[in-house]
Amino acid sequence: MTTAARPTWDAARELLRQRGLRWTPQRRALIGVLSASSGHVTATQLLDRVRAVDPTTAPSTVYRTLDTLEELGLVQHTHGAAGREEYHLLPGSEHGHVICERCGANVELSAEALGQLTATLLRGDGFRVEASHVTVGGLCATCAADAAG
Amino acid sequence: MTTAARPTWDAARELLRQRGLRWTPQRRALIGVLSASSGHVTATQLLDRVRAVDPTTAPSTVYRTLDTLEELGLVQHTHGAAGREEYHLLPGSEHGHVICERCGANVELSAEALGQLTATLLRGDGFRVEASHVTVGGLCATCAADAAG
DNA sequence: ATTAATGCAAACGGTTTGCACTACT
DNA sequence: AGTAGTGCAAACCGTTTGCATTAAT
Numbered sequence: 159m160t161t162a163a164r165p166t167w168d169a170a171r172e173l174l175r176q177r178g179l180r181w182t183p184q185r186r187a188l189i190g191v192l193s194a195s196s197g198h199v200t201a202t203q204l205l206d207r208v209r210a211v212d213p214t215t216a217p218s219t220v221y222r223t224l225d226t227l228e229e230l231g232l233v234q235h236t237h238g239a240a241g242r243e244e245y246h247l248l249p250g251s252e253h254g255h256v257i258c259e260r261c262g263a264n265v266e267l268s269a270e271a272l273g274q275l276t277a278t279l280l281r282g283d284g285f286r287v288e289a290s291h292v293t294v295g296g297l298c299a300t301c302a303a304d305a306a307g
Numbered sequence: 308m309t310t311a312a313r314p315t316w317d318a319a320r321e322l323l324r325q326r327g328l329r330w331t332p333q334r335r336a337l338i339g340v341l342s343a344s345s346g347h348v349t350a351t352q353l354l355d356r357v358r359a360v361d362p363t364t365a366p367s368t369v370y371r372t373l374d375t376l377e378e379l380g381l382v383q384h385t386h387g388a389a390g391r392e393e394y395h396l397l398p399g400s401e402h403g404h405v406i407c408e409r410c411g412a413n414v415e416l417s418a419e420a421l422g423q424l425t426a427t428l429l430r431g432d433g434f435r436v437e438a439s440h441v442t443v444g445g446l447c448a449t450c451a452a453d454a455a456g
Numbered sequence: 457a458t459t460a461a462t463g464c465a466a467a468c469g470g471t472t473t474g475c476a477c478t479a480c481t
Numbered sequence: 482a483g484t485a486g487t488g489c490a491a492a493c494c495g496t497t498t499g500c501a502t503t504a505a506t
Contacts, residue, residue, distance in 0.1 A: 256428065259437065259440065270427055271424055274424065275423065278420040279417070283448055284451065285407075285446070285451075288444045291408065292443050293441070294428065295436075296434055299433030302434075
């Protein structure tokens with residue numbers, strides 16, 4: 159098994175090159191930021207982090223590079239909370255999300271819960287669940303306890 | 308049982324009055340649009356529909372009235388697809404959503420699926436699911452068949 | 457040398473705000 | 482009369498676009 163089912167950030171340069179695209183300092187910086195991140199980030203967060211490293215990077219460059227990386231399958235964007243573009247890193251790792259609306263904790267939906275949900279909906283309506291597009295909001299145990307008082 | 312557990316649009320005027328708020332033509336128009344809608348709508352859709360009825364209504368009025376109605380518990384806003392404010396009507400009916408990403412169909416998550424999910428997460432991490440904040444993306448039976456065929 | 461990628465600045469779309477005016481109560 | 486609500490216009494924020502310039506190949 160020499161081929162990775164899931165691309166890694168290290169492969170980004172290669173992927174770009176394969177398509178005749180270029181490896182620029184700005185792209186290097188963004189990839190650096192991405193590889194230091196995990197899970198989900200908004201475009202704005204990425205922009206801020208990139209500019210922390212290289213303050214001269216223009217917003218448009220970051221947005222355009224994110225588009226490119228999405229074409230390469232390295233990120234995937236959705237529209238998250240607060241109306242901001244939310245990037246989902248390395249979409250190869252398919253999983254749903256459980257988000258605490260009080261503390262913001264964002265954890266992976268358990269395989270058990272996801273499996274049940276998928277099975278139930280398939281059985282019911284024949285709906286095919288896309289794991290990475292499952293979002294469950296609510297309160298985590300800690301916050302629920304706090305809220306209860 | 309003379310009191311409705313879930314307020315209706317008819318009650319809006321009364322609810323406003325109870326708080327010393329006013330019943331204006333613009334609010335009447337928005338309530339009219341809301342009562343003719345169901346499920347979920349974006350603020351922009353509501354704005355368009357209100358302006359179809361009364362073209363002089365200002366965007367700010369609609370946004371401000373939606374805020375007011377949210378305080379009264381008549382709508383609840385989340386941030387939906389395309390980064391737009393999405394309004395969830397009459398939040399008294401707690402339910403999750405299943406959205407087909409191909410045809411856009413948006414149906415209610417079955418009580419069975421929701422119940423299972425809630426139970427599993429509570430058992431697992433003690434996470435308390437908020438029913439109306441559950442979103443499941445994927446493909447409906449028809450679209451899945453089309454995509455496969 | 458070619459042409460992909462960048463920075464800049466302006467445009468965009470949806471939402472929010474300040475303020476003087478209007479009109480419910 | 483009093484004050485909640487309105488329209489208008491400008492501001493706002495994140496994102497997108499056009500264009501002349503730069504730089505990776």
